[in-house]
Amino acid sequence: MLNRRSFLKNSSLFAATSFLLPGTAMSEQSKQVPWMYTAGKKDTPYGMPSLFEDHVKRSLSDPFPGSPFSISQTPIQYQRGSITPNGLHFGVHHNGIADIDPARHELIIHGLVEKPLRFSIESLLRYPMVSRVHFLECGANTAANAIVPNEAAPLSCQDLYGQLSGAEWTGVPLKLLLEETGLRHGAKWVIAEGADSGNHARSIPLSKILDDAIVALYQNGERLRPAQGYPIRLFLPGWEGNTSVKWLHRLEVVDAPIFTKDESGLYTEPLREGGIEYFSFQMDVKSVITQPSAGQILSGKGFCEISGLAWSGFGKVHKVEVSVDGGRRWTEAKLQGPVQSKSLTRFSLPWEWSGKETTLLSRATDEFGRTQPTRNEWKKRYADFSIGHYNAVQAWRIASSGEVHNDYV
Numbered sequence: 023m024l025n026r027r028s029f030l031k032n033s034s035l036f037a038a039t040s041f042l043l044p045g046t047a048m049s050e051q052s053k054q055v056p057w058m059y060t061a062g063k064k065d066t067p068y069g070m071p072s073l074f075e076d077h078v079k080r081s082l083s084d085p086f087p088g089s090p091f092s093i094s095q096t097p098i099q100y101q102r103g104s105i106t107p108n109g110l111h112f113g114v115h116h117n118g119i120a121d122i123d124p125a126r127h128e129l130i131i132h133g134l135v136e137k138p139l140r141f142s143i144e145s146l147l148r149y150p151m152v153s154r155v156h157f158l159e160c161g162a163n164t165a166a167n168a169i170v171p172n173e174a175a176p177l178s179c180q181d182l183y184g185q186l187s188g189a190e191w192t193g194v195p196l197k198l199l200l201e202e203t204g205l206r207h208g209a210k211w212v213i214a215e216g217a218d219s220g221n222h223a224r225s226i227p228l229s230k231i232l233d234d235a236i237v238a239l240y241q242n243g244e245r246l247r248p249a250q251g252y253p254i255r256l257f258l259p260g261w262e263g264n265t266s267v268k269w270l271h272r273l274e275v276v277d278a279p280i281f282t283k284d285e286s287g288l289y290t291e292p293l294r295e296g297g298i299e300y301f302s303f304q305m306d307v308k309s310v311i312t313q314p315s316a317g318q319i320l321s322g323k324g325f326c327e328i329s330g331l332a333w334s335g336f337g338k339v340h341k342v343e344v345s346v347d348g349g350r351r352w353t354e355a356k357l358q359g360p361v362q363s364k365s366l367t368r369f370s371l372p373w374e375w376s377g378k379e380t381t382l383l384s385r386a387t388d389e390f391g392r393t394q395p396t397r398n399e400w401k402k403r404y405a406d407f408s409i410g411h412y413n414a415v416q417a418w419r420i421a422s423s424g425e426v427h428n429d430y431v
């Protein structure tokens with residue numbers, strides 16, 4: 023294991039070439055690159071990434087061809103830091119992406135309330151808002167490793183883990199709107215329904231709504247993208263993605279959950295011992311090494327900074343341990359602060375690859391001492407075909423060629 027100090031002392035480890043090559047005068051260099059002698063372009067109203075970065079994009083899946091259902095995965099293997107740019111946020115759209123005219127959309131709150139109310143988007147924009155940095159993860163993220171038996175499927179980090187993004191969400195605390203409608207005796211749950219054609223809806227305990235639910239209008243400083251629920255979405259920090267209902271148009275306060283179509287089927291986890299787990303809202307503690315990760319190739323032995331993401335739907339990430347030898351020894355990685363609750367947390371560890379085959383693992387623990395199970399431990403709890411809430415320790419096997427592969431340990 024290479025520590026940071028010895029790495030910094032030994033400058034020959036740097037892959038960069040030295041600043042001034044002998045005999046290369048600055049003026050000579052400027053003749054070789056057009057941007058140093060030709061004026062650049064004027065700016066545009068909405069900026070785009072460099073043309074040299076066009077490989078950084080979402081991967082698309084079409085689980086039910088012919089239907090409007092679509093999924094896009096964030097390229098977390100290229101992401102650094104903990105914020106996903108809006109154009110790269112993952113998406114899960116059961117009924118396609120609704121394109122809503124905000125002037126013709128409103129939020130209705132009714133049911134066990136003193137005073138049912140309708141809120142136009144214009145009026146919501148006038149309320150006091152909060153901004154919070156949180157992850158969003160689909161309950162079925164990493165499902166392939168939950169269900170593919172014996173040999174791990176040859177999938178990339180993006181395809182396995184990309185139903186995960188981090189953003190700053192800004193909007194009106196839902197508690198504020200419920201203070202205005204008032205609550206009637208017996209109010210315990212809230213049905214949240216989207217305006218997309220398939221009526222995506224979920225039953226949410228009132229306690230969560232009053233704790234930290236946001237009616238989000240902004241994402242990373244700009245209004246939500248249509249794919250993320252424009253003009254408004256419910257955002258429930260730390261809870262499985264499907265509870266953050268997009269294109270939110272109706273909240274009905276009720277006394278008991280209503281078991282909507284998806285929450286009595288899709289969003290339940292069959293257990294190995296029989297029975298199912300439902301209303302399993304919180305996303306458990308999880309981590310993944312994003313650099314290097316499956317689908318990438320190490321260019322040669324030597325220094326390589328291991329870097330990845332850790333998160334917990336319960337609170338803050340407390341520590342991340344990394345093993346570079348298949349789990350024999352573990353070293354605590356450095357966390358990039360500030361570590362925020364229910365947020366993507368970047369971890370890193372300097373490493374020197376010997377050029378021999380080895381396996382990298384990461385294991386996160388949150389502030390409540392919750393930690394990631396091994397795959398075998400996870401499989402003991404859930405039925406063979408259970409796909410949701412998979413959070414086992416991930417193994418990336420590095421072949422002597424430098425190729426990185428999805429693996430089970």
Ligand SMILES: Nc1nc2c(c(=O)[nH]1)N[C@H]1C(S)=C(S)[C@@H](COP(=O)(O)O)O[C@H]1N2
Nearest residue numbers: 112113114115116160216222250263264268
């Ligand atoms: N109205 C509505 N809300 C929805 C969905 C949907 O299809 N319709 N998909 C859900 C699922 S399964 C997930 S994982 C998240 C994904 O949010 P994103 O597309 O902004 O990443 O939205 C949830 N909210």
Ligand SMILES: [Mo]
Nearest residue numbers: 160161263264
């Ligand atoms: Mo999801």
